[in-house]
Amino acid sequence: MARLDFTTKTERLSSLEEVRTSRGEGVYYWVDIDALHPEAREAFRGLDINDTVITEALGLDVDGRHDVYDDCLHVAVTSGTLEGERLARSHVDIIIAGHVMVTVRRGPVEFLEQVRRRYRQDFVKFARSPSFLLYECFDTLIQSYRRTIQRMGVQVEKVQSRIFGEVDDGIFTEVSELTQDHLVLRKIMLAVREVMHELATRRSPFVSETAQPFLDRMVDSVDRLASDLGVGREILSETLNLYMGIVSYRTNSIVKRLTVVSVIFMPLTFLCGVYGMNFDTNTMMPELTWPYGYRAFWVAVVVITASLLLYMRRKRWI
Numbered sequence: 001m002a003r004l005d006f007t008t009k010t011e012r013l014s015s016l017e018e019v020r021t022s023r024g025e026g027v028y029y030w031v032d033i034d035a036l037h038p039e040a041r042e043a044f045r046g047l048d049i050n051d052t053v054i055t056e057a058l059g060l061d062v063d064g065r066h067d068v069y070d071d072c073l074h075v076a077v078t079s080g081t082l083e084g085e086r087l088a089r090s091h092v093d094i095i096i097a098g099h100v101m102v103t104v105r106r107g108p109v110e111f112l113e114q115v116r117r118r119y120r121q122d123f124v125k126f127a128r129s130p131s132f133l134l135y136e137c138f139d140t141l142i143q144s145y146r147r148t149i150q151r152m153g154v155q156v157e158k159v160q161s162r163i164f165g166e167v168d169d170g171i172f173t174e175v176s177e178l179t180q181d182h183l184v185l186r187k188i189m190l191a192v193r194e195v196m197h198e199l200a201t202r203r204s205p206f207v208s209e210t211a212q213p214f215l216d217r218m219v220d221s222v223d224r225l226a227s228d229l230g231v232g233r234e235i236l237s238e239t240l241n242l243y244m245g246i247v248s249y250r251t252n253s254i255v256k257r258l259t260v261v262s263v264i265f266m267p268l269t270f271l272c273g274v275y276g277m278n279f280d281t282n283t284m285m286p287e288l289t290w291p292y293g294y295r296a297f298w299v300a301v302v303v304i305t306a307s308l309l310l311y312m313r314r315k316r317w318i
Helices: 016-021 051-058 110-126 131-162 170-201 212-274 293-314
Strands: 002-005 010-013 027-034 066-068 073-083 086-096 100-105
Touching: 016 027, 051 073, 051 086, 051 100, 066 170, 073 110, 073 131, 073 170, 086 110, 086 131, 086 170, 100 131, 110 131, 131 170, 131 212, 170 212, 212 293
Parallel strands: 027 100
Antiparallel strands: 002 010, 002 027, 066 073, 073 086, 086 100
């Protein structure tokens, strides 16, 4: 639990009991709750937050939530980070009451850890109202999206470089998983965008007017990131089409070689078939008794083969 004093610009850790009992002027608290903890509901006691919000925060994850109550504001965001090669989602509910901001998560969340490490310095330099913490959360969340998109871009580049080498049909699964991750990340980013737009445009006692212009600018940042994500999806689609073209070209090359071999052997097979027939060698096929017949056969084979190869080379078939 963090205690922020906007009068003296000081910050320190505090306990839940202090949060429940303290109502000092200019004092604001950040309470971080892990919903997986068995006493998560008990942690809300004395924070002046209604039961409906508590139940929703500890219940099913709902992206893009923006609910305004008489005693608090409840929004929900989802971060997307890469764990290994796949996208991992982390849902966070943010509840803003009169003197406290409560974040409800399920296990460690990367962007909240980043907020926890950096907010102290920014608090002393830039904080003007309790909405400073809300701004820090969204600003760090957008930076998390940006890092994830950059890492996904590296994955797309690796797929592109691999298609010109030896690859198997597993590339279809890889491209499908990457495309699915792009779609999921875009979906949660657009949900966050709508939440920030509501916070930036709707007047509320829980969001200061000084923070709203900054939130509005971050909406544009999310739009640009979503556009970058769309470019990644298009590149993946073009990469798969390019791979299919390469496979088709290689297949055509193999078929062309096989066709060349077939064309060469067709006349040779005809000759073998003719002189392999069981006719009377004296009357029907006198050339079989010719002393130079065997040599003449091989000369014909070489001439036919060379002529066909020369013809196909001039036609640039080989």
